[in-house]
Amino acid sequence: MSQPQSPQNQRDLDPLTEILKSMVKPSAEEIALVKKAFAFAEHAHEGCFRHSGEPCLKHLTETARILAELGASGTTIAAGLLHDTIEDVGVDRALIVKEFGEEVAFLVDGVTKLGHLKYKGTDRHNESLRKLFVAMSEDIRVLLIKLADRLHNMRTLSYVPKDKQRRIAEETLQIYAPIAYRLGIRKINRELEDLSFPYVWPKEYESMRKTLKEQHIDRTESLEKFSRSVQKTLAKGGLTKAKTEYRVKGLYSLYKKYLRNDKDLEKIYDISAIRILVNSVAECYQALGVIHERWRPLPHRIKDYIAFPKPNDYKALHTTVFVGDGNIVEVQIKTHEMHRYSEYGIASHLSYKAGRGEKDVWAWIHALLPKSKVNNEKDLIKDVPKWIAELAAYEEPAKDQELFQKGLVSDFFNYRIFVFSPNGDVVDLPVDSTPIDFAYSIHSDIGDSMTGAKVNGKLVSLDMALHNGDIVLIMTNENAKPNRKWIDMAKTSMARRHIRHGLSKLRKSDRDD
Ligand code: MN
Numbered sequence: 475m476s477q478p479q480s481p482q483n484q485r486d487l488d489p490l491t492e493i494l495k496s497m498v499k500p501s502a503e504e505i506a507l508v509k510k511a512f513a514f515a516e517h518a519h520e521g522c523f524r525h526s527g528e529p530c531l532k533h534l535t536e537t538a539r540i541l542a543e544l545g546a547s548g549t550t551i552a553a554g555l556l557h558d559t560i561e562d563v564g565v566d567r568a569l570i571v572k573e574f575g576e577e578v579a580f581l582v583d584g585v586t587k588l589g590h591l592k593y594k595g596t597d598r599h600n601e602s603l604r605k606l607f608v609a610m611s612e613d614i615r616v617l618l619i620k621l622a623d624r625l626h627n628m629r630t631l632s633y634v635p636k637d638k639q640r641r642i643a644e645e646t647l648q649i650y651a652p653i654a655y656r657l658g659i660r661k662i663n664r665e666l667e668d669l670s671f672p673y674v675w676p677k678e679y680e681s682m683r684k685t686l687k688e689q690h691i692d693r694t695e696s697l698e699k700f701s702r703s704v705q706k707t708l709a710k711g712g713l714t715k716a717k718t719e720y721r722v723k724g725l726y727s728l729y730k731k732y733l734r735n736d737k738d739l740e741k742i743y744d745i746s747a748i749r750i751l752v753n754s755v756a757e758c759y760q761a762l763g764v765i766h767e768r769w770r771p772l773p774h775r776i777k778d779y780i781a782f783p784k785p786n787d788y789k790a791l792h793t794t795v796f797v798g799d800g801n802i803v804e805v806q807i808k809t810h811e812m813h814r815y816s817e818y819g820i821a822s823h824l825s826y827k828a829g830r831g832e833k834d835v836w837a838w839i840h841a842l843l844p845k846s847k848v849n850n851e852k853d854l855i856k857d858v859p860k861w862i863a864e865l866a867a868y869e870e871p872a873k874d875q876e877l878f879q880k881g882l883v884s885d886f887f888n889y890r891i892f893v894f895s896p897n898g899d900v901v902d903l904p905v906d907s908t909p910i911d912f913a914y915s916i917h918s919d920i921g922d923s924m925t926g927a928k929v930n931g932k933l934v935s936l937d938m939a940l941h942n943g944d945i946v947l948i949m950t951n952e953n954a955k956p957n958r959k960w961i962d963m964a965k966t967s968m969a970r971r972h973i974r975h976g977l978s979k980l981r982k983s984d985r986d987d
Contacts (some may be wrong), residue, residue, distance in 0.1 A: 479974065484727075487530070488536070489512075489535035489539075490508075490509065492510045492535070492539055492732070493508060493512070493533070493535060493538045493539050493542050493551065494508065494509075494542075495647040496542035496543050497542045497548070497551065497815055499514070500548055503819050504547065504548025504549075504551075505547065505548070507548045507549065507552045507574070507578075508525045508538070508548050508551050508552055508555070509575065510552070510573070510574070511551075511552035511553075511555040512535070512538075512555055512558055512580075513560075513575060514555075514556065514574075515531060515534045515535075515555045515556055515713070517561065518529055518556075518559050519531050519534065519558070519559075519562070519563055520567055521767070522562070522563065524630065525630070525631065525632050525635070526633035526636050527633075528630075530558070530562070531571050531589060531632075531889075532625075533558070533560065533626055534554070534555050534556075534557070535555070535621075535880045536629075537554045537555070537557065537619070537622045537623050537624040537626050538554040538555045538622075540554075540622035540625055540626065541554045541618065541619065541622045542621070544618065544659070546615070546618065548579065549577055549578060549581070549615075550615045550618065550619065551833070552574060552578050553578050553581035553582050553585070553615070553619055554573070554619050554622060554623075556570060556578065556582050557581075557582055557585045557586075557623060559582065559621055560582055560583070560586050561586045561589060567579055567582075567583065570582055573863045575631060581616055581619060584616030584619075585616055585619050585620055585623065585942075587618065590619075590943075591607065591912045591943070597767070597785070597796075599752075604726065606968065607649060607653060620650075621650060621653065621654055621659070621662055621666075622662075624646060624650045624666065625662055625665060625666060627642070628642075628646055628665075628669040628670065629645070629664060629669065631643065631669065631673065631909055636929050639673050640674065641672050642673075643669075643670040643671075643673035643674045644670070644673075644674050646666050646670045647666070647667065647670040647671075647674055650666055651663050651666040651667045651670065652665060653790070660816065662958050664724050664726075666729065667724065667726040668724050668726050670726070671725055671726040671729065675729070678729060679725065679729075682725055682728060682729050682732070685739060686722070686745070690748045693722060693746050693801065694722065696746075696797060696799055696801045696803075697720040697722075697746050697748065697803065698720070699799075700720075700748065700797050700801075700803055701719075701720045701748055704718050704748060704765070705718050705974045707735035707764060707765070707768050708750065708761060708764055710763075710764075711760070711761075711763075711767075712759060712760070712763035713752060713760060713761055714831070715752070715760060716750055716754060716757070717749070717750070717751040717752075718748055718749065718750050718751075719751070720746070720747065720748045721746075721747055721749070721750070722745060722746055723744060723745050723747070726741070727759070728745060731744075740947065741774060743772065743794045743802060743804055743941075744792075744801075744804035745796070745876045746801065746803045746804070747803065747804040747805070747806055748803055748804070748805050748806070749785045749806045749807075749808065749813070750765075750805065750806070750807045750808070750810070751808060751813055751831070752807065752809060752811050752959045753809060753810065753948070754807075754809060755780060755809065757809075758780060758790075758791050758807045758808065758809060759791070760806045761791075762776075762791050762807055764795060765793065765795065765805055765807075766793065766795075767787075769795035769796060769797065770795060770796050771794065771795050771796075772793075772794040772795070772796070772802065773791050775792070775793060775794035775804075776792070776793045776795070777792040778791055778908045779791065779792065780812075780815075787815070788815075788816055789808065789812045789814070789815070789816075790806050790807060790808040790812055791806070791807040791808075792804060792807075793803070793804055793805050793807075799936050800984065808953060810962065815904045817861050823862075832841075832980075838985065849880065881943075889905075891903055891905055891940060891941060891942045891944075892906065892908065892942055892943070893912060893940050893941075893943070893945070893946050894943070894944070894946065895945075895947075896917065896945060896946075896947050896962070899950055903940065903965070903966065904965055904966060905939075905963050906939045906967060907939070907940050907965040907966060908927070908936060908937050908938060908939060908963050908964065909924075909936050909938065909940065909946055910924070910936050910960050910969055910973075911925035911940075911964055911965050911966045911968075912940065913927070913948045913969075914964070914966070914968060914969035914972045914973070915966070915968065916948070918972045918975070918976070920948055921956065921957070921969065921972055921973070921976070922956050922972070923950040923951060923952055923953075923954045923955075924936075924948055924949070924950055924954060924956075925949050925950060925954045926948075926949045927946060927947065927948050927949065928947040928949070929944050929945070929946055929947075930944055931945075935965040936960065936963055947963070955976075955980055956973050956977055956980070957973075958973075958977060960973050961974065963975050
């Protein structure tokens with residue numbers, strides 16, 4: 475329903491006023507901080523221009539505005555304004571600490587570090603790379619700034635040299651859009667996908683656009699009419715306060731569905747959809763009854779996601795009906811709260827419960843606080859969304875702001891590290907793992923014949939603890955043998971098991987000699 479905004483979409487207000495206006499109930503301190511960061515960025519990026527010909531400052535104010543619209547705090551918005559100062563114009567970190575404090579500097583640092591992680595263009599490791607992104611960001615606010623940064627870069631991608639466009643769009647589609655999706659920020663997810671689509675799959679984009687265009691006018695008119703008569707029918711059925719909205723599906727999500735459905739558009743029933751928003755669960759079922767009484771539903775298309783929510787906690791009733799003019803339309807019935815949840819994820823869920831209004835989505839961050847140990851750590855490590863979902867179950871937003879800030883460094887980030895092999899493969903290991911663990915996690919033969927290790931190009935001792943993002947090279951020699959001392963140096967039980975096994979093989983062959 476929302477169109478991506480083009481860079482030509484100029485506004486009348488000056489950029490600073492725009493940011494301040496988009497902020498959600500900012501305190502005097504937050505306003506002062508954002509003003510100061512704006513002035514600093516304006517000065518630091520003076521004379522710098524983007525491929526689009528616009529001053530670099532525009533990129534920073536747009537990043538900040540996206541964050542403000544998400545409901546971010548002054549600290550995060552200030553860091554958004556400053557996010558390119560260290561990398562692009564060589565501002566000293568110490569100066570940011572001095573002017574804005576350690577927290578803002580930490581966020582800017584985090585965004586800078588994430589910028590060094592490069593997408594290697596292989597599907598095989600995309601999931602690891604997404605996890606690495608999440609782990610390296612350390613703080614969810616760093617991820618949000620990075621998402622806002624990328625969103626503005628994607629809005630202006632047409633100005634970037636052709637040879638770079640595709641890689642940037644692919645990275646967006648494989649890494650950033652899924653992260654936005656999993657964080658529950660559907661709006662950013664959809665826009666990132668639709669902006670990347672034409673660059674990554676140009677032919678498919680064109681044909682999808684054409685197919686949809688041929689039917690579009692027809693559909694929109696039909697939908698409008700249908701929507702009005704749904705509204706009337708609901709009112710007659712006693713649901714006078716129900717709201718209806720309609721939409722034609724986003725191009726990329728339509729394309730994905732098209733692929734899943736044997737490339738048969740006829741099989742996709744939710745190209746056109748109507749959303750009915752009501753006030754309670756009981757009214758959802760009442761609305762379904764009213765709709766089915768009036769329009770004939772397609773068999774096997776009635777889904778009760780209220781009684782049986784989707785794994786991502788999506789709730790709604792879905793049905794698909796024959797409109798009568800030859801079109802079929804999916805009808806989604808939700809409460810207002812369910813709808814907010816599907817658009818903003820945990821964000822809206824918590825802020826709604828806290829009664830702080832629709833725009834105050836920042837409260838969702840509270841959900842990431844590790845308030846108590848999560849029951850199943852293995853699931854937690856494997857599955858970031860589950861982790862988020864579990865934490866979302868904590869309903870009390872943190873009261874203590876300071877505790878809240880500290881708690882942002884979630885337990886998750888303390889469980890695992892992600893390191894690279896020299897050719898870019900990502901391996902995730904428990905914290906404090908050593909090159910020995912790394913070697914055995916690749917292959918027991920590599921572990922058994924290890925003679926040494928280089929981390930980021932430097933020779934290291936085999937008991938050195940690895941860190942996120944390290945590039946680890948294991949040196950081997952076919953005559954080398956595992957060493958008993960390694961058992962104590964290894965962190966993973968898998969490596970220890972392999973070492974013991976390797977040692978016992980050695981003893982055996984000694985005896986055999
Ligand atoms: Mn940037």
